[in-house]
Amino acid sequence: MNVIVIGAGPVGQTAALLLARWGLDVLVLDQRPARDLEGSKSICQQRDVLDLWSSLGVPEVAEEGLTWTTARTYYRDKELFSWSFDSQGPLPPFVNISQARTEQLLDAAIAREPRIEVRWDHEVTGLTQDADGVTVRCGDRVLRAPYVLACAGARAHAVRQALGVTFDGETFDDRFLICDIRADLPGWENERRFYFDPEWNPGRQVLIHPCPGGTFRIDWQVPPDFHPTKDDISEKIRQIIGEWDYELIWQSVYHFHSRIASRMRVGRVLLAGDCAHLVAPFGARGLNSGVPDAENAAWKLAFVARGWAPEELLETYHTERHAAARENLEVTAATMRFLVPGTEEQRRHRRDVLDRAAIDEVDSGRFAEPYWYVDSPLTTPERSRPFAGRPPKGATVPPAPGVILPDLPIPAGRLRDLCRDGFLILLGEMRDSGLFAQLVGKVTTAPLAVRELAEVDGTGTLAETLGAVPGEAWVVRPDAHIAAIIPHAGPESVTAAVSRCLRLS
Template sequence: MQPFRQFAYRRSLDQDAADPVRHPVVIVGAGPVGLTLALDLARRALPVVLIDDADRIGEGSRAICFAKRTLEIFDRLGLAEAMVEKGVTWQKGKVFRGDAGLYEFDLLPEGGHKQPAFINLQQFYVEAALVEAVLAEPLVDLRWSNRLAGLVNREDGAALTIATPDGNYSLHADWLVACDGARSPSRDMLGLEFRGEAFEDRFLIADVKMQAPFPTERWFWFDPPFHSGQSALLHKQPDDVWRIDLQLSPDADPEHEKRPEIVRPRIERMLGHADFALEWVSVYRFQCRRLDKFLHGRVIFAGDAAHQVSPFGARGANSGIQDVDNLGWKLALVLQGKSPAALLESYDSERGLAADENILNSTRATDFIAPRSPGERLLRAAALSLAPLAPFAQRFVNSGRLSLPSAYAASPLSTADAGWEGGLPPGAPFLDAPLPAKAGVTAWLSEVLRQGRPVVIGEGASRLAPSGTVAVEPTADGDDILRRRYGLAPGDAVVLRPDGHVAARFRQASPADIVMAIDRLEGRAS
């Protein structure tokens, strides 16, 4: 994972074609979301053209917190091990008021998961790992210094104009996926607008390099003594770099606040010393907005191009990567002729629900961190006063609800069940569990998803699972974690989608039940 690489522009054969060349999928934007989708589709044997207007991996840490579910997606693509090794693993945090501790939390108190609750890893390292994997993938054509300059959305695909150092050329795509960020040119070219809210308060991000004795935990302060009346956040990153967020006033001048002579005294007050180097500084405002629809004809939006949230809670990059985890297998089935194009409507509904959930959590966190009305300030003061005295009050203290995968409770791809108590209902995200060891090495349920196919879990799964699926059987151990987490009794079966969400569960399952559930989850149910 070598950061800050620059990539030479290379002329494509498409630029010399007499007529526009048609490709099944073109992805705009080689950030974490676009790179993840390109790699996912290639692993499903689909060729992809990925364009980006830059010639390098983005500079600055930007996103740093990558959640367990995102790591499971990266693990499916063969990338998580190196990321976890390089990253700073954490699962605990502390919340302070002034210099007094309010409470502590643990994001993964129960074992039996392959991936940690979170790692902190600078975004440029994540992008570097993804780029290396994409460059080694013959089915991905990654084109740097290729800028989307024109887009026409047609009934049978998208017509694109691409600008390069050698001039413009044209492409056609059966499907265009716009992963081109918060300022998405694709969105502008289709005349689409975000709806939502932009918050007034500004926040300073500073990455500082220093030796420090702080533990690898998330520390958040309300009204700290070093930054009176505001809030602050501290996180450890690799390479002795620490992320510091400091709340500013709404009328703060971003250019003024980013000047080193302004930033350094603030951080010196926080740390109590000046023995650090500034690595990266930025000032931002919260925005919680989304497109009304993520699917527009043959153009699909994902990541920040589809929705934006505040960074508190680590819901930006994580939700974007989970967008394309939802989209990849569906788009592959459509392009392979195994499912109707209507299957993609479920991407819009499911990830739209996830976006609404993330925006709600993000808005609530912002309202608590930076209350705007007397009522909000009164509520916050009461919650902060009660939190160290009464555990129930800790639920009302909001320093950013950290990223969790959404449940697709009303998904049209789920098969409803009745009379089942316990376990995970249809639409719920899967929970990892250890499987019987092979050659002395622990295997994991999450590793089964690497095959990119539906998974059938249960005693006798090998008999129940039809061709094209993967069977997983619990062990005979009475305390088997897999059996316990899925509420499995003898004769039961659970069907997981390729993205790990529960599609169906059956008491006394039959092969016909499983086939019916897979037809539904792949969009073929009548």
């Protein structure tokens, strides 16, 4: 095998499918005896994650998931504001769907892939590496591969310890009760509701999400010493839904964590998902950052393993995804300071914001968005295309080097359908595309496609939407991020951008 993936959750499943698509043989290990399909867990999947899963032959997550239309925020018994997502694009902005169902759909795709083998009941107890590969021990069983991608979740203590990686951060004292219920609640089926300080949970908050099949996910912030009985849970649910009939499907109580691994790459081992970073769930930045970890790791592992790039490329996995994790920690830490204020000053600030109904200052979790690799060593900056900074909530960022390519409809399907088989070079006018491909091919044998925008979309709509101008060349990475936008581009400047993106120069 070429890569051992530790962990068969959604991040590990995604990584295995991506590595197999790149032509690598993958062994997936999981310590559990079998798949556990209980509970909604990570329910909210962002558009770019749905795009990636669709490209892997799993469009059902987007098709089966539910996209609510309205988000309502309340303070005590008063509605502060409501808003809706921009639903433009070939895929919904997000869907709600249980993690259990997502895992089932990814499992089905894995079962169709002969390059992937999954072994359950394989708890990793030791891990060592040398110049040629990595040795993984599961009790008395010894396995070996050139590379390992650890997606083993937050409790992967043995893996991090074996690598000498710390997992620094904090755990919040307050606990959170989660319940999945099935109920017919007219008017609630397409609304997400967030309650600050309701009379039935004073001083804390409650979040309610609709999910497919007439189910709802309810999250209560509860005191640190809260240990619910069946009657406690029934009372809490009744306080919200009244006398409507309901079925309790699943429940759990847990703490929120804010932690990050000191390193996400140690030699031939990469760490991804909850194994590398933990964030509070408000804003859905957990799984929605773990899946981009998997994609970033997979194309780089494949390019190194297949001889298309030097091993130095792997270090940029740590550079890029550690920066992404730090940003997610920053955003969610600000949210938690508002939701769970730890000082009297923070509590006063929250009361003041809510009492004033200061809509722009209410922080119930900025929704997950892709990380933009504008400062990455793989990105070629361009003064005429500066990064515009973090956009307003719900808005998209204009295309620029480091930003993910917009997922736009084209006559053949979606623009990103062209992106994930290697490097994509988009030319802004009729050029000698064969010459571009020939010259870039002299520096790397990595997969490469050169397309003219007029060829991709002869109407001119695509070029207009991107803001592409004649003479430009757009270099797009295998994970659909823009590596360079080059004005007055020639084959040499395009070749230089590709070389930079592969750490060839």
